[in-house]
Amino acid sequence: MNLWTKNGASLTEAYASDGTTIPLELVTRALVKHLPSEPCRIADVGGGFGHQAIKLARLGHHVTVLDLDQTMLSMAEHRLSQETPAVRSRVILLLGDGRDATTALGEAAFDVACCHSVILYEEDPAPLLRNLVRLVRQGGLVSVLSVNPEATAMRTGLQGRWRDTVASLQSGENEDSRCLLTYAHRRQVVEDLLEESGAEISEWRGVGVFTDHLTEKLMVEDPAEVYLAEWLAGERDPYRGVARCFHLLAERTAPSLSLPTGST
Numbered sequence: 521m522n523l524w525t526k527n528g529a530s531l532t533e534a535y536a537s538d539g540t541t542i543p544l545e546l547v548t549r550a551l552v553k554h555l556p557s558e559p560c561r562i563a564d565v566g567g568g569f570g571h572q573a574i575k576l577a578r579l580g581h582h583v584t585v586l587d588l589d590q591t592m593l594s595m596a597e598h599r600l601s602q603e604t605p606a607v608r609s610r611v612i613l614l615l616g617d618g619r620d621a622t623t624a625l626g627e628a629a630f631d632v633a634c635c636h637s638v639i640l641y642e643e644d645p646a647p648l649l650r651n652l653v654r655l656v657r658q659g660g661l662v663s664v665l666s667v668n669p670e671a672t673a674m675r676t677g678l679q680g681r682w683r684d685t686v687a688s689l690q691s692g693e694n695e696d697s698r699c700l701l702t703y704a705h706r707r708q709v710v711e712d713l714l715e716e717s718g719a720e721i722s723e724w725r726g727v728g729v730f731t732d733h734l735t736e737k738l739m740v741e742d743p744a745e746v747y748l749a750e751w752l753a754g755e756r757d758p759y760r761g762v763a764r765c766f767h768l769l770a771e772r773t774a775p776s777l778s779l780p781t782g783s784t
Contacts, residue, residue, distance in 0.1 A: 568592025
């Protein structure tokens with residue numbers, strides 16, 4: 521079951537306006553850290569609104585966005601139309617399901633495959649993760665971002681919403697009454713699935729340690745200090761363990777013929 525398909529209309533507005541957030545900057549910085557200096561071929565699976573794709577295209581990379589939501593892709597197309605011709609020429613938008621990404625995009629056709637804030641809507645993330653690994657060449661990079669279910673009480677607690685906080689702590693599940701239902705895939709489970717699919721974890725980071733709970737625009741004299749604080753906290757324990765999201769970066773180590781296929 522895919523919860524985005526079920527609740528897409530409710531989620532669209534929130535995601536559409538989320539293009540300049542601290543998490544996006546942190547994830548992009550982590551990606552750039554692992555990318556070669558020359559332009560890369562990047563698949564952005566589930567990247568419908570184009571926020572990540574446009575940031576990477578501005579850096580000179582060629583990005584193909586695959587998403588199952590036409591409304592999101594239409595918004596991405598509008599956003600892309602406001603970019604320079606050079607950036608527009610580096611982004612391709614395609615309608616399709618990430619669980620069958622290799623059929624749409626080809627196996628080993630990319631240097632990087634991104635899948636950010638997507639697996640939380642998948643009841644079984646294994647087919648999607650297998651396809652991500654199969655999209656990239658041997659030695660290519662797989663980037664997965666998802667909500668950290670081991671810290672579900674942090675946001676509500678820091679916001680002073682104690683009823684939801686107690687409920688989350690008692691149940692071990694996300695009991696945030698302001699959030700739609702998502703699936704809780706723990707970081708270690710996702711790591712294991714990636715490794716079983718032929719990708720070895722290179723790094724994992726926490727995203728949203730200090731600022732995720734804020735409900736109003738952050739007003740600071742030097743935004744760079746905020747980014748640096750989040751960046752440093754996201755790379756070390758115990759801080760990354762209580763971040764809102766985890767960010768996994770993995771290298772495809774298996775050659776294509778030895779990769780498991782499974783169901784897609």
